[in-house]
Amino acid sequence: MGKNTLKPSTIEENVIPEIEEEVVIQEKRPKRTKKKVKKNTENKRPAGSIIKGILDGSILTRRFVIRSIPMILLLVFLGILFIANRYWIENTSLKIKELNNELEQLRIKHIETKQEYMRASTLTEIAKALDSTGIEQSTERPQKINIKNE
Numbered sequence: 689m690g691k692n693t694l695k696p697s698t699i700e701e702n703v704i705p706e707i708e709e710e711v712v713i714q715e716k717r718p719k720r721t722k723k724k725v726k727k728n729t730e731n732k733r734p735a736g737s738i739i740k741g742i743l744d745g746s747i748l749t750r751r752f753v754i755r756s757i758p759m760i761l762l763l764v765f766l767g768i769l770f771i772a773n774r775y776w777i778e779n780t781s782l783k784i785k786e787l788n789n790e791l792e793q794l795r796i797k798h799i800e801t802k803q804e805y806m807r808a809s810t811l812t813e814i815a816k817a818l819d820s821t822g823i824e825q826s827t828e829r830p831q832k833i834n835i836k837n838e
Contacts, residue, residue: 741747748754807813815825 738747811825818824
């Protein structure tokens with residue numbers, strides 16, 4: 689049998705076409721690394737220095753206090769609103785109690801006046817009042833008076 693041989697020039701030209709590749713070089717961005725924050729024991733202050741910071745006002749310059757100012761103002765506003773509402777409710781309830789007491793006094797006065805009127809309008813009381821003036825109760829039947837028009 690015979691040996692199969694291939695010509696190298698024919699393989700390159702016919703079978704494998706030349707491929708030109710563009711090489712894109714990408715720039716590598718530096719990786720973002722998280723900074724590890726070490727807790728400093730030096731920042732911890734004794735209680736006396738915290739009180740001193742409050743009294744001299746240096747605590748107000750700290751970052752977390754400055755960021756918390758809107759929340760602090762909101763809480764102060766809500767506190768004032770709560771106190772004002774409570775004050776208004778107490779005043780209103782006092783007025784309601786005073787008006788209820790006044791209403792009760794007027795109701796009692798009305799009942800007493802009504803009883804006095806009912807007692808004074810009885811026939812015996814009217815007769816007693818008219819005895820001192822000389823007017824007596826009539827024993828005759830009332831008569832109809834007719835007036836003729838001329």
